[in-house]
Amino acid sequence: SQQGEEDPQALSIQEGENATMNCSYKTSINNLQWYRQNSGRGLVHLILIRSNEREKHSGRLRVTLDTSKKSSSLLITASRAADTASYFCATEGGSEKLVFGKGTKLTVNP
Amino acid sequence: NAGVTQTPKFQVLKTGQSMTLQCAQDMNHNSMYWYRQDPGMGLRLIYYSASEGTTDKGEVPNGYNVSRLNKREFSLRLESAAPSQTSVYFCAIGAGTGVSQPQHFGDGTRLSIL
Numbered sequence: 001s002q003q004g005e006e007d008p009q010a011l012s013i014q015e016g017e018n019a020t021m022n023c024s025y026k027t028s029i030n031n032l033q034w035y036r037q038n039s040g041r042g043l044v045h046l047i048l049i050r051s052n053e054r055e056k057h058s059g060r061l062r063v064t065l066d067t068s069k070k071s072s073s074l075l076i077t078a079s080r081a082a083d084t085a086s087y088f089c090a091t092e093g094g095s096e097k098l099v100f101g102k103g104t105k106l107t108v109n110p
Numbered sequence: 111n112a113g114v115t116q117t118p119k120f121q122v123l124k125t126g127q128s129m130t131l132q133c134a135q136d137m138n139h140n141s142m143y144w145y146r147q148d149p150g151m152g153l154r155l156i157y158y159s160a161s162e163g164t165t166d167k168g169e170v171p172n173g174y175n176v177s178r179l180n181k182r183e184f185s186l187r188l189e190s191a192a193p194s195q196t197s198v199y200f201c202a203i204g205a206g207t208g209v210s211q212p213q214h215f216g217d218g219t220r221l222s223i224l
Contacts, residue, residue: 042200099169
């Protein structure tokens with residue numbers, strides 16, 4: 001059962017540009033998380049945002065949450081080649097489980 | 111990834127063979143999870159264990175069994191492997207359950223079933 005869906009599926013930008021990825025979900029949530037996955041590796045947690053938060057920052061990452069629209073966005077500013085990865089949002093799939101979207105594949109060209 | 115160790119990293123099986131994927135953690139977290147990742151499907155939860163001694167089914171449990179051997183270890187067993195189980199398997203851990211805590215992932219086991 002897919003809760004979060006990322007958009008776009010793939011994104012290609014030049015180094016130094018900003019990258020924006022979106023996540024839409026269907027049912028009310030308490031929290032939403034973003035993860036990064038480099039090729040051939042496991043997922044790495046980036047940011048957790050709670051339903052009473054509208055925006056959260058971590059270094060070059062900015063996450064917003066709009067509960068009225070059931071959507072979240074992840075902005076990576078001044079992107080680098082090392083940011084090339086797939087990015088996933090994760091939302092609640094029941095009280096004890098996370099449900100992941102299918103991801104956005106970001107390519108940052110040097 | 112630091113804290114979660116999966117073995118083996120790669121495995122090729124023939125249809126009908128059995129095998130156990132191992133996961134061990136050194137972060138003293140209560141919750142452990144097994145996911146599979148297929149192209150275009152994202153991650154899907156197979157089984158999870160909210161604490162030592164408990165296990166529960168996830169979204170795609172058919173064809174799998176799990177054992178929470180102790181707080182550190184959570185194994186996934188394929189009793190009779192099928193080509194549809196060709197996938198990358200990830201173990202993850204969490205300090206709590208659900209979305210209230212981040213999950214930490216191992217680097218996966220790449221399993222091919224011929």
